[in-house]
Amino acid sequence: MLNRDDENYAVYLSQAIGVTLADGMLINTWEDLEPQTLNALRTNEILRSVVKYKPVYTVGPVNKRYEPDGLKGEVVEWLVKQPDRSVIYVSFGSEGTISAEQINEFGMGWIIFKPGQSDATRDYLPEGFLTRTQKVGLVVSSWAPQVEILNHTSVAGFLTHCGWNSTLESVTNGVPMIAWPLYAEQKMNAAMLTEELKVAVRPEVLPTKKSGREGGGC
Missing domain, CATH: 3.40.50.2000 (Glycogen Phosphorylase B;)
Structure with a gap:
């Protein structure tokens, strides 16, 4: 983030802006796994303002299955x-x-x-x-x-x-x-x-x- 000429800077900046434009958040987790983090996203005023007070939904666990041949x-x-x-x-x-x-x-x-x-x-x-x-x-x-x-x-x-x-x-x-x-x-x-x-x-x-x-x- 300190080097604004780095291509990663533009990517992270775009993603950060995208979060504020979303209608809500879907997170690959569940309530019992991260209760403190989820509570902070839903009740902490600073964090809630980042996501423009949009709802946060847990949709996990979603595990990717990869099955290589042989x-x-x-x-x-x-x-x-x-x-x-x-x-x-x-x-x-x-x-x-x-x-x-x-x-x-x-x-x-x-x-x-x-x-x-x-x-x-x-x-x-x-x-x-x-x-x-x-x-x-x-x-x-x-x-x-x-x-x-x-x-x-x-x-x-x-x-x-x-x-x-x-x-x-x-x-x-x-x-x-x-x-x-x-x-x-x-x-x-x-x-x-x-x-x-x-x-x-x-x-x-x-x-x-x-x-x-x-x-x-x-």
Whole structure:
């Protein structure tokens, strides 16, 4: 917002103006999930004035279903072979990135998801990782059927960037989370999940402090 030559500035400004012109707000959430936020949008005079005193409606949870051809069967078939509550699912979303050093720290038996990179994903993994984890882990190098994964009985937890889609999918499937927000509203989501809803935990040491690199921070 400080750099008005940035194309993002024009986009955000247009969206902000659009909010004031709307006849109402439809939010992908529900009353019990965010009562304080919804109450503020409906009763706080400053926030109500932003939306021109228009009504706010909750329409969630609305979860997107994505079912890639071929890959879904492979992933679900692998999950079926795992004991109940034995798998930690790791995904930082379609835009999230972490350092190669941080990837190297991820342990055996975790799903590593890097969309759009295909075999390039494997270049980021520690030497011998695929061989060492062949029988206890699964590397997904393209889009993963996340809804199906989080709904599976073998999944015990979700290390997540706290994007809103991932948040809703995890909460509605009853999967506890390890919060590792990266950017945008994800830090606010992480605070809500850990401090208010108590359905997530954070690393004891901030990822940025431990690795000495910029990137994901909780």
